[in-house]
Amino acid sequence: xxxxxxxxxxxxxxxxxxxxxxxxxxxxxxxxxxxxxxxxxxxxxxxxxxxxxxxxxxxxxxxxxxxxxxxxxxxxxxxxxxxxxxxxxxxxxxxxxxxxxxxxxxxxxxxxxxxxxxxxxxxxxxxxxxxxxxxxxxxxxxxxxxxxxxxxxxxxxxxxxxxxxxxxx
Numbered sequence: 001x002x003x004x005x006x007x008x009x010x011x012x013x014x015x016x017x018x019x020x021x022x023x024x025x026x027x028x029x030x031x032x033x034x035x036x037x038x039x040x041x042x043x044x045x046x047x048x049x050x051x052x053x054x055x056x057x058x059x060x061x062x063x064x065x066x067x068x069x070x071x072x073x074x075x076x077x078x079x080x081x082x083x084x085x086x087x088x089x090x091x092x093x094x095x096x097x098x099x100x101x102x103x104x105x106x107x108x109x110x111x112x113x114x115x116x117x118x119x120x121x122x123x124x125x126x127x128x129x130x131x132x133x134x135x136x137x138x139x140x141x142x143x144x145x146x147x148x149x150x151x152x153x154x155x156x157x158x159x160x161x162x163x164x165x166x167x168x169x
Contacts, residue, residue, distance in 0.1 A: 048112035050166035054105055058162060061098045062155035065126075068095060069148035078138050085134045092130045099123040118158045125151065 068091050076082035103119040106112050129147050133139045 046111060047165050047168050048109040048115070050162065050168075051105075051109070054102070055159065055162045057098070057102050057105070058155060058159045061095065061102060062152065062159070064095050064098065065151050065155070066148065069144050069151075072139070073141060073144045073148075078140055081138070083133075083139050085137050088133070092133075096123070096126060096130070099126055115158065115161050118154070118161060122151070122154050122158065125154065 068088075072083060072088065076087075099119070099122055103116065103123055106116040106119050109115075132143075
């Protein structure tokens with residue numbers, strides 16, 4: 001075999017090899033593009049879907065709690081024994097019923113652990129404040145203001161969590 005023949009065989013193998021590799025690269029590129037675009041169109045959601053009725057219920061409960069404490073603060077005086085627990089039992093019960101309802105709605109929704117935890121905290125906090133008022137049979141202005149502020153902030157957190165679901169879905 002001459003050098004010319006070896007060189008031409010080598011060149012033929014190189015050309016054939018390059019031609020064989022080019023289609024694989026194109027196929028890989030096309031496959032990568034297809035996978036990338038399919039990933040953009042697919043979404044995995046790990047949160048419960050947004051529920052406008054739950055959002056409205058959060059707003060309603062927040063207003064009731066705010067009105068409860070503002071009414072107590074503005075229309076009664078602790079020094080005159082106007083803040084006896086018995087005078088506010090009905091309001092405590094009404095709000096607790098609403099909080100229980102909100103908690104139950106969140107419990108039955110799948111993928112809703114954070115909202116359920118926050119609603120449970122709201123209910124436990126409300127119950128704790130109610131029990132303290134019941135035991136002491138009075139509530140000071142500062143306790144009213146602190147309770148109101150804490151619960152308002154908690155309802156804001158719960159509402160933000162619900163609104164985030166709207167954006168996630």
